[in-house]
Amino acid sequence: MLMTRGALTDLIPHAGTMCLLDGVLSWDRNRIRCIARSHRDPDNPLRHAGRLAALCGVEYASQAMAVHGGLTGGGTRPAAGYLASLRDLACRVERLDDLVDDLIIEAENLTGEGSRVIYAFSVTAAGRELLNGRAAVVIDAGIADLGAA
Template sequence: MCLLHAVREWDEHHIVCEALSHEAVDNPLRASGRLGVATGVEYAAQAMAVHGGLLAPAGAAPTQGYLTSVRGLTLYVPRLDDCAGPLRVSAERLSGDARLILYQFQLHHRDRCLLEGRASVVLDASSLAI
C-alpha cells in the first residue's frame, strides 16, 4: 500500500512528501465510509520509510523498519477525506543511529496543520538486546 504521491524535497535531516490518496474512495485505510485523521500516522510512517531509503548507501540491502512508538500526537481535525487537494506530509529526523531513529512529523492541508507528533523507528529489531 503506497499512500504517497511524490517526494517534493528532502535532505539528510528532513523530507516533504505529497499525498492525494486521502481523497480516493478505495483508500485501504477507510473505515465506515470515512478516513479518520489518525490514519495520518501511516502517511507519516511512509514518508519516514522513503527518507530512510533515500539516505541508504547505493547498493545497500534494504532494511525493514518498525514503528515502535508514537508520542505527543495531536489531532486537529476529525478526518482527512474531506480535505480537497493534496496533503503535505513532512518528517524531520531529530536523532538516531543505524538501529533507532526519532522523527517529528506533521500533516498539513494548505496552511492548516491536521496532525503532528513524534515517532521512533527501529531499523533492525533483531539487533536490539532484550
Template structure:
C-alpha cells in the same frame, strides 16, 4: 521531484497501500512529501466510509521509510524499519478524506543511531496542520532481539 513509481520501488508498501505520490524536498535531516490518496474512496485505510485523521500517522511513517531509502542511496538496500511508538500526537482535524487537493507530509529526524531513530512529523493541508507528533522507528528489529541476553 521523485514520483509515486520511484516511491513504490523503494518502500515495502505496495499497491493501494503506497499512500504518497511524490517527494518534494529532502535532506539528511528531513523529508517533505505530497499525497492525494486521502481522497480516494478505495483507500485501504478507510473505515465506515471515512478516513480518520489518525491515519495520517501511516502517511508520516511512509515518509520516514522513503527518507531511509533516500539516505541508503543507490549503494545499498534500505534496511527494514518498524514504527515502535508514537508520542505527543495531536489531531487538529477529525478526518482527512473530506479535504480536496494534496496533503503535505513532513518528517524530521530528531536523533538516532544505526538502529533507533526518533522523528517529528506533521501532516498538513493548505497550510493547516492536521496532525503532528513524534515517532520512534527501530531499524532491523532482528538485530535487537539478538542483543537480548
C-alpha cells in the same frame, strides 16, 4: 517534484493502493517533504465505513520516514522499520477524506543511532496543520528486503 509515486515503491515495502504517497517534493539529510492525494480516493485501504480517520495520517508520515531512510541510505530499500512509539501526537481534525487539498507530509530525523531513529512529523493541507507528533522507529537489520521469500 523530485520523485514520483513509481520511484517511491522502490524505497518502501508498500505497493498498489497501500503506497499512500504520490511524490517527494524535497529532501535533505535530515528532512523530507512529500505530497499525497490518496486521502480522497474512495478505495483508500485505510478507510473504514467510508471514512479516513485523521489518525491514519500517522501511516502517511511513517511512509515518508521510510522513503527518507531509503534516500539517505543510498537510494535502496531500507531494512524493515517498526513504529515503536508515538509521542505528543495531536490530531486537529477528525478525518482526512473530506479535505479537498493535497496532503503535505513532513518528517525530520531528530536523532538516529544504529537501529533506532526518532522523527518529528506533521501532516498539513493548504497550510493548515492536521496532525503532528514524534515517532520512534526500530530498524530490523535482520530483514534487508521484505520482497524476498
